[in-house]
Amino acid sequence: MPGPLLPLTRAVTYTRWLHVLVGAIVPFVCAAVYPGLTRPALTDWLLIAALPVPLVLAAAVVPEVRRAEGLQARLMLFPGPQARVRGEEDPGVSAAPSASWSDRARTGGWLVLRLEVGLAVALVTGQLMALCLSLAGAAAGHPGVGDAPLRVSGGGWGYALLVPVPLLALVALAAGAGALMAEAARRLLGPSARERLAELEERTERLLERNRIARELHDSLGHALTLAVVQAGAARAAGDPDFTGRALETIEEAGRAALEDLERVLMVLRETAPPAGARPALGDADRLLESARSSGARIDAEVTGPLEGVPGPVSREGYRILQEALTNVLRHAGPVPVRVRIAVDEARLRLEVRNPLSAAAAVAVTGGGSGLRGIRERAALLGGEARTERDGGQWLVHVDLPLG
Known part of the structure; x- marks a missing residue:
């Protein structure tokens, strides 16, 4: 299959997409309280993006939040059984609770990034899906279906040829956002220096024990x-x-x-x-x-x-x-x-x-x-x-x- 269409066949593309969209839940819940979701203006969306930030930063102080985020990232951002392919043995994401303020700070950065990227991808996803509905409606002779950012006027079967374009753009967006979040997870949720040292010591102990048994x-x-x-x-x-x-x-x-x-x-x-x-x-x-x-x-x-x-x-x-x-x-x-x-x-x-x-x-x-x-x-x-x-x-x- 050609390279540009390869993300369509990979299950990890869709698990990453879902992981990113879940990050938009908190902003939308906050927006439902204030300022509301009835035709918000651009300034309202900026406020919606900023309001949950103190909340997630406060959550990052809890040590177990890092463990929960690490487990989610391992499950949904990297190939594995859920993607029906053999995944990496070590994706480079820790599943241990925060042990220092440095871990808490990195967890806070990860939560803010997940919140903002999730909100942006959710908004673009909604607009591209609306555009698909408008193109499909125009192809069926019913223009104006959906609330797309681009108005589709007129009708005709030729619009049916354009329906896959927003879908392919949406998959490309999901694949790109998913790859970005996977790399960010390695950097922000990766093992700390203390965890790497502990892992190295444990590996050394195992090797020494194997050598002792062999002797x-x-x-x-x-x-x-x-x-x-x-x-x-x-x-x-x-x-x-x-x-x-x-x-x-x-x-x-x-x-x-x-x-x-x-x-x-x-x-x-x-x-x-x-x-x-x-x-x-x-x-x-x-x-x-x-x-x-x-x-x-x-x-x-x-x-x-x-x-x-x-x-x-x-x-x-x-x-x-x-x-x-x-x-x-x-x-x-x-x-x-x-x-x-x-x-x-x-x-x-x-x-x-x-x-x-x-x-x-x-x-x-x-x-x-x-x-x-x-x-x-x-x-x-x-x-x-x-x-x-x-x-x-x-x-x-x-x-x-x-x-x-």
Whole structure:
């Protein structure tokens, strides 16, 4: 369809038109009281346009008025289900109450604009519709029908060809006024700086939560799967029923812990209440060390300082960092001697994991996989620092976390 006729086919043209005309209700109600609607003069129309302004400015002071206007604008000024097309995900119009005098001032400007544009469009709509009736009456041989601004004299079927002209002009007026009001709604009812900041903070929190969940799954399931692979391989190589039984028991325990972590993460994703079990913390580090020992690694662990004094978030992240460090040892270096040091003082938690590094393992871990990146991210989120590097013939994971 040609461009000039496109507004005729868009439902949003008519919802915008209706939205604009609704803005004329208040001036017409005021005009019915004073100065009246019986053939008002031009000065009367100017008075009608000015009288409701103090009323709408007073209404703009009420915080909920901004919410009501924002919802109306979203529904009627922008494409969406009411227009039978897919609308914009965010039209840029706020539906929150006024939170500051700046919001109230912008709402007042919007109400005055809606009032004046609505009155003007309503008057032009009435005159163009009257002109259509006059042209139709002239075509039927009855000139003078309607109270049009342009007098139609005479009659004849030729006037029927002119009837669509005022209608098309009316649709063009409605489309233009609707587009003007949609842009004005974005500017006057759009989110304030405070609302944009709050939305940005909320989006950041969601991204951080998604990253935390991804790290939880990576660390927990990666550790369980690595442990299962190592234990299964060792049991097959040993060929000892007793060792195989112990290996299966370790695999069962690691799998059960991974399932608990998975259930906890799924509860978060479903936005339901978390399960009763708390997330593991450094107080459960013995379980990690025993799992690594059962896989053949020779663990030399030393803990200094009170682990129970470590704040919950630091303790939980420290557990995950230790879990990932031990998983990397088993995955890349195998059952080798591992030195684990956990030190707690009044201000900081220090965690260090060292293990011998073969040539093949050096190529694997120095590539900087997602596990090492996750260790650094966890430390950075807590205001700490993590170093994962080659130290001579050993691989070193050193993490320093503040307790405050």
